[in-house]
Amino acid sequence: MRTIIVTTILFLLFSFSYSLxxxxxxxxxxxxxxxxxxxxxxxxxxxxxxxxxxxxASEWIEEAKKSFNSGRPGVTQxxxxxxxxxxxxxxxxxxxxxxxEEVEEKKGFLQKIRSQTEELKAIxxxxxxxxxxxxxx
Amino acid sequence: MRIFILFxxxxxxxxxxxxxxxxxxxxxxxxxxxxxxxxxxETYAPDVMKEAQFFYEQAERELKNGNDERAEEFRLISxxxxxxxxxxxxxxxxxNELQVIKSQIDxxxxxxxxxxxxxxxxxxxxxxxKEKLAISQDRMLSSALDTLEKASGKINAAEDVSAQDFNSxxxxxxxxxxxxxxxxxxxxxxQKSIELGEKAIALAEIAYEQSKTKxxxxxxxxxxxxxxxxxxxxxxxxxxxxxxxxxFAPSGTTILFDxxxxxxxxxxxxxxxxxxxxxxxxxxxxxxxxxxxxxxGETQAETVKNYLISKGLSSQRFKVMSAGLGxxxxxxxxxxxxxxxxxxxxxxx
Numbered sequence: 246m247r248t249i250i251v252t253t254i255l256f257l258l259f260s261f262s263y264s265l266x267x268x269x270x271x272x273x274x275x276x277x278x279x280x281x282x283x284x285x286x287x288x289x290x291x292x293x294x295x296x297x298x299x300x301x302a303s304e305w306i307e308e309a310k311k312s313f314n315s316g317r318p319g320v321t322q323x324x325x326x327x328x329x330x331x332x333x334x335x336x337x338x339x340x341x342x343x344x345x346e347e348v349e350e351k352k353g354f355l356q357k358i359r360s361q362t363e364e365l366k367a368i369x370x371x372x373x374x375x376x377x378x379x380x381x382x
Numbered sequence: 383m384r385i386f387i388l389f390x391x392x393x394x395x396x397x398x399x400x401x402x403x404x405x406x407x408x409x410x411x412x413x414x415x416x417x418x419x420x421x422x423x424e425t426y427a428p429d430v431m432k433e434a435q436f437f438y439e440q441a442e443r444e445l446k447n448g449n450d451e452r453a454e455e456f457r458l459i460s461x462x463x464x465x466x467x468x469x470x471x472x473x474x475x476x477x478n479e480l481q482v483i484k485s486q487i488d489x490x491x492x493x494x495x496x497x498x499x500x501x502x503x504x505x506x507x508x509x510x511x512k513e514k515l516a517i518s519q520d521r522m523l524s525s526a527l528d529t530l531e532k533a534s535g536k537i538n539a540a541e542d543v544s545a546q547d548f549n550s551x552x553x554x555x556x557x558x559x560x561x562x563x564x565x566x567x568x569x570x571x572x573q574k575s576i577e578l579g580e581k582a583i584a585l586a587e588i589a590y591e592q593s594k595t596k597x598x599x600x601x602x603x604x605x606x607x608x609x610x611x612x613x614x615x616x617x618x619x620x621x622x623x624x625x626x627x628x629x630f631a632p633s634g635t636t637i638l639f640d641x642x643x644x645x646x647x648x649x650x651x652x653x654x655x656x657x658x659x660x661x662x663x664x665x666x667x668x669x670x671x672x673x674x675x676x677x678x679g680e681t682q683a684e685t686v687k688n689y690l691i692s693k694g695l696s697s698q699r700f701k702v703m704s705a706g707l708g709x710x711x712x713x714x715x716x717x718x719x720x721x722x723x724x725x726x727x728x729x730x731x
Contacts, residue, residue, distance in 0.1 A: 323455045330462045337469035344476040351483045358490050365497040372504040379511045 270313070273321055277309050280328050287335050293342040294335055302331040408445060411438050411457045414464040423467035426474040434463035522572035529579030530567065533560050536586035540593060544600075545586075547619045548593035548725075556585035596725050603655065603723060610647040621658075624648070624721040626686075635681045637689060645686065648721065649693035656696070661722040662687050663703040679704030686719050 284302050287294070305328035312321040415434055423431045441456035537556050545553040563578035600617055607615040607624050614625045626648070629641040637645065652660060664679030664686075683702040691697050705720075 320455075323452070323459075327455060327459050327462065330459055330466065334462050334466040334469065337466045337473065341469045341473040341476065344473050344480065348476050348480050348483065351480060351487065355483055355487050355490060358487065358494055362490055362494040362497060365494060365501055369497055369501045369504060372501065372508055376504060376508050376511060379508075379515060 270318070273313060273318070273325060276325055276329070277306060277313065280306050280309075280325070280332055283332050284335070287332070287339065290339065294338050298331070298335060298338070302328060302335060305331055407454070407457055408438075408441055411441065411460045411464070414461050414468075418464040418467040418471070421468050422471040422474070423464070425471075427467040427470035430463050430467040430470060434460050434467060436460075437463060519570075519572065522576070523567075526563075526567050526572045526575040526579065529576050529583070530560070530563055533563065533579045533582040533586060536583050536590065540586045540589040543590060543593040543597040544617070545589035545593040547617065548596045549589045552585050552589035552592070556582045556589055559585060599655075600725060603651065606651045606654075607648070610644050610651070612641065612644045613648065618722070621725040622723045624723065626719045626721065629686065629719045630682050633678060635678070635685060637685060645689055646693065649690050649695060652690065652695055652699075652723070653693075655723070656699075659699050659701065659724045660690075661701045661703060661724065662690075663705055663720045663722065665705045665718050665720065676704045682719060686721075 280302075284299070284306065287302075288299060305324060309321055309324040309328050312324050415438055418431060418434060423434075437456045437460035441453045441460055444450075444453035444456060533556070537553070537560060540549075540553050540556065559578050559582040563575045563582055566572075566575035566578060600622055603622050604615045604617060607613055607622065612627050612629075614627075616623050616625075626641070626644060629637055629645070631638060652658075662683040664682035664684075680702060683704060687697075687700045687702050690700070
């Protein structure tokens with residue numbers, strides 16, 4: 246009787262552990278897939294990012310996949326995290342590039358309206374001089 | 383045995399080389415972390431910086447434990463996080479710069495708008511001034527033309543009353559000023575033309591006013607004298623010149639009987655203008671010498687003067703002269719008498 250109870254408990258523990266492990270695997274896999282999709286989006290969105298950094302992300306995702314397939318959950322988790330941070334870094338680079346571009350654009354615009362203002366000022370001075378000349382007559 | 387020792391040494395060296403490489407990589411992660419701090423990572427991306435720091439420490443720990451593979455992974459993660467923090471910091475710096483630029487754009491736009499408004503206002507004002515000036519110029523031209531026309535009329539009026547004889551200076555000045563006014567008009571100096579035109583009018587008016595009375599007086603005297611037999615009257619610059627022929631016989635000093643009615647008529651005319659002085663000038667003939675002619679002329683003039691005094695005229699009015707020019711130019715053929723009635727030199731009697 247004792248043997249039956251112990252065997253049943255062990256079976257249940259094993260089953261529970263297995264199901265937990267299976268759940269973790271699915272989550273890791275979905276994370277890797279999500280990273281792949283994000284990277285693909287980044288690649289299609291921006292050409293400003295250094296290719297070396299994009300390749301790194303791609304390489305690490307592949308590494309994570311291999312590690313997952315070889316059944317090394319601990320290592321897979323670290324590599325996935327590494328790939329995930331690299332994708333985040335790529336996004337940061339995109340944001341940085343976008344803001345930098347906006348700065349350049351605004352600088353150009355500022356320069357343009359400054360020169361327009363100077364032009365207006367010069368024209369205004371000419372008109373004022375003409376008025377003064379007429380008033381002096 | 384030797385081979386075995388060599389193998390052990392090679393293995394040890396390879397292991398040492400690998401360890402040195404890992405340590406070197408760890409140092410690069412540390413440098414990157416420091417770089418991220420310098421670029422403001424702790425301010426702009428504190429969470430990311432904490433992670434970078436955490437993974438760097440993990441890498442160090444794993445390295446110490448001899449777990450190189452894990453150490454490498456943590457090092458890579460630490461580096462990625464440091465680079466992310468740097469990128470976020472740079473983005474923040476760009477954002478700050480963007481804010482400054484935006485505020486400069488707003489300021490510049492406000493200045494620009496202000497200039498636009500001012501320019502619009504000034505252009506409108508300039509157009510108004512130009513319009514007014516054009517109207518004013520038209521008016522000035524019209525006024526200048528009117529003034530010149532009036533000045534011309536005044537000058538003509540002054541000429542009509544022989545201002546050239548009575549106040550030639552004012553008339554000449556009026557004419558000269560009129561010419562200057564015309565010149566100014568052709569140069570579009572309307573205001574100057576008007577001023578000169580008005581000056582010409584004033585001068586012409588003076589010439590007219592000062593000449594009119596004398597002109598009328600002279601005309602009246604000429605009319606009266608012209609009706610006397612043997613007398614020929616003509617206007618001169620300051621009065622009237624009356625030539626009387628046949629008053630004396632050639633080289634004679636006695637008034638001929640036939641001339642007496644004419645002298646009586648002349649005395650009658652002169653009595654009507656008691657304030658005018660009279661010069662009587664005797665001419666001789668060419669047959670005599672110059673000296674004789676002078677004496678004869680004087681005698682004849684004196685004779686006429688005495689005759690006129692005998693008719694009740696004041697002796698103070700008369701002045702006697704002799705042309706006595708002999709054969710020179712101006713000698714009369716028939717020993718005439720010239721009576722000049724002065725309009726300017728009025729006597730006190």
